[in-house]
Amino acid sequence: MTTHEVDVVVLGLGPGGEHAAIKLGRAGLDVVAVDERLVGGECPYFGCVPSKMMIAAARELDAARRVPEFGGTAEVHPDWGPVAARIRDEATDDWDDTAAVKRLEDAGATFVRGHGVLTGPGRVEVDGTTYAARRGVVLNTGTSPAVPPVDGLADTPYWTNRDAVRLTELPASLAVLGGGPIGAELAQVFSRFGVRVTVVEAADRLLPNDEPEAGEKLEAAFAAEGIQVLTGAAVSQVAYADGAFTLAVGDGEVTADKLLVATGRRTHVEGIGLGVVGATVERGVVATDERMRAGERLWAVGDITGKGAFTHVSMYQAAVAVRDVLGQDGPWADYRSVSRVTFTEPEVASAGMSEARAHDELPNVAVATGDLGSRGWIAKADGLVKVVADADRKILVGATVVGPTGGEVIGLLGLAIKQEVPVTELLELHYAYPTYYRAVEAALKGLLDDLGA
Ligand SMILES: Cc1cc2nc3c(=O)[nH]c(=O)nc-3n(C[C@H](O)[C@H](O)[C@H](O)COP(=O)(O)OP(=O)(O)OC[C@H]3O[C@@H](n4cnc5c(N)ncnc54)[C@H](O)[C@@H]3O)c2cc1C
Numbered sequence: 001m002t003t004h005e006v007d008v009v010v011l012g013l014g015p016g017g018e019h020a021a022i023k024l025g026r027a028g029l030d031v032v033a034v035d036e037r038l039v040g041g042e043c044p045y046f047g048c049v050p051s052k053m054m055i056a057a058a059r060e061l062d063a064a065r066r067v068p069e070f071g072g073t074a075e076v077h078p079d080w081g082p083v084a085a086r087i088r089d090e091a092t093d094d095w096d097d098t099a100a101v102k103r104l105e106d107a108g109a110t111f112v113r114g115h116g117v118l119t120g121p122g123r124v125e126v127d128g129t130t131y132a133a134r135r136g137v138v139l140n141t142g143t144s145p146a147v148p149p150v151d152g153l154a155d156t157p158y159w160t161n162r163d164a165v166r167l168t169e170l171p172a173s174l175a176v177l178g179g180g181p182i183g184a185e186l187a188q189v190f191s192r193f194g195v196r197v198t199v200v201e202a203a204d205r206l207l208p209n210d211e212p213e214a215g216e217k218l219e220a221a222f223a224a225e226g227i228q229v230l231t232g233a234a235v236s237q238v239a240y241a242d243g244a245f246t247l248a249v250g251d252g253e254v255t256a257d258k259l260l261v262a263t264g265r266r267t268h269v270e271g272i273g274l275g276v277v278g279a280t281v282e283r284g285v286v287a288t289d290e291r292m293r294a295g296e297r298l299w300a301v302g303d304i305t306g307k308g309a310f311t312h313v314s315m316y317q318a319a320v321a322v323r324d325v326l327g328q329d330g331p332w333a334d335y336r337s338v339s340r341v342t343f344t345e346p347e348v349a350s351a352g353m354s355e356a357r358a359h360d361e362l363p364n365v366a367v368a369t370g371d372l373g374s375r376g377w378i379a380k381a382d383g384l385v386k387v388v389a390d391a392d393r394k395i396l397v398g399a400t401v402v403g404p405t406g407g408e409v410i411g412l413l414g415l416a417i418k419q420e421v422p423v424t425e426l427l428e429l430h431y432a433y434p435t436y437y438r439a440v441e442a443a444l445k446g447l448l449d450d451l452g453a
Pocket residue numbers: 011012013014015016017034035036037038039040041042043046047048049051052114115116117140141142143144161182268272301302303304308309310311312313314343
């Protein structure tokens with residue numbers, strides 16, 4: 001067996017691994033970067049980028065459909081062709097990572113395509129070759145779609161996100177299993193392109209990991225667009241015959257031409273030798289410290305760390321790990337104010353803790369909710385701002401914004417949570433009239449009585 005001595009091996013090149021390999025290569029280290037599929041991982045080829053391109057197109061269709069409400073007439077004839085072409089040509093290079101491999105090599109890293117396994121501290125084996133890393137291994141092996149053990153499902157030609165982003169034509173009807181971020185975003189896209197969509201969600205609301213009020217707003221928006229949503233829905237069986245899927249849901253049935261499974265993710269932590277470096281894996285998550293250290297000469301970043309399955313978290317953690325590999329003095333990982341956005345319309349954005357988590361972790365919590373104010377009324381847009389405060393310290397610990405630009409407005413609140421800005425000081429800002437972010441001021445005012453401020 002051949003052994004190569006290097007400084008660092010990056011195993012798995014999702015957004016975090018790619019970032020780490022490029023930074024460490026540019027820092028002059030001898031880096032070997034390993035991926036068995038495409039450099040960049042899920043986000044550019046099967047996740048964020050293609051889905052957001054779909055969403056951009058679907059939004060234009062929806063805006064055109066709203067013309068009569070505001071003044072005039074417009075005819076909308078959806079065409080998936082330009083969306084499919086844009087994803088193929090602009091987002092994914094036809095699912096070819098030549099450009100991403102070149103970026104790695106230009107940074108000084110050596111790319112190896114293959115399945116890597118840890119064989120000891122700092123040691124990774126790929127197809128019979130061992131790479132022995134003096135400093136250690138950065139692990140970023142990410143996830144695959146998780147498919148639930150529903151009777152019959154495995155034998156059907158269901159889709160996951162990896163199929164949905166490669167479609168060149170759309171079906172007449174689609175059932176979406178799972179109403180989390182993937183299911184919700186894609187359900188709305190396909191519905192806006194004329195597909196009859198039914199979302200089947202096991203929990204009692206859409207986006208069950210967000211505030212309940214957010215799920216309610218989204219469900220109302222979906223109903224208004226004609227998307228059928230079944231919540232609290234247990235699917236006991238899936239069958240496929242004569243070109244159609246049938247889902248047994250409670251006492252009833254859902255039928256559709258196609259089925260998209262969006263029921264969560266399975267982390268790639270099994271069978272890759274995590275035991276040999278003393279890493280702790282619990283419920284599919286690799287335990288990490290504030291420097292992203294996960295075992296002997298091992299750093300772990302991205303979805304496998306369970307700190308938020310988002311591209312920005314993966315890249316943030318990679319930057320932390322790079323600092324530690326290079327012997328720098330922090331800053332280390334801080335998750336108090338992780339922002340996240342589901343790009344439905346309305347957007348559902350949040351930062352920090354939910355109200356429920358704040359009640360679990362803090363003795364005194366204050367909560368206030370407001371609507372989107374003048375801007376929302378003018379644009380005929382429904383939504384909300386919810387703020388969660390530590391009532392003893394009089395600072396925000398969590399926030400949710402549901403609305404047309406929720407993902408932008410949350411930036412202000414994320415900063416306030418991270419910097420622990422007193423609520424009274426936040427109220428000293430000038431909130432331009434009539435912006436969406438002005439709705440934050442109204443929500444904050446709702447906290448004052450409870451804070452005794
Ligand atoms: C449809 C969809 C939409 C999304 N939208 C957003 C969004 O808008 N915003 C956002 O922040 N996040 C979004 N996400 C989540 C985002 O894609 C992930 O959080 C992101 O890709 C980070 O993942 P990661 O860095 O852990 O690794 P991944 O992207 O999962 O990549 C891991 C890489 O490791 C490789 N690998 C695994 N095991 C091995 C092995 N043993 N040997 C060699 N290589 C291996 C894989 O081939 C893969 O390339 C979306 C996800 C999906 C599916």
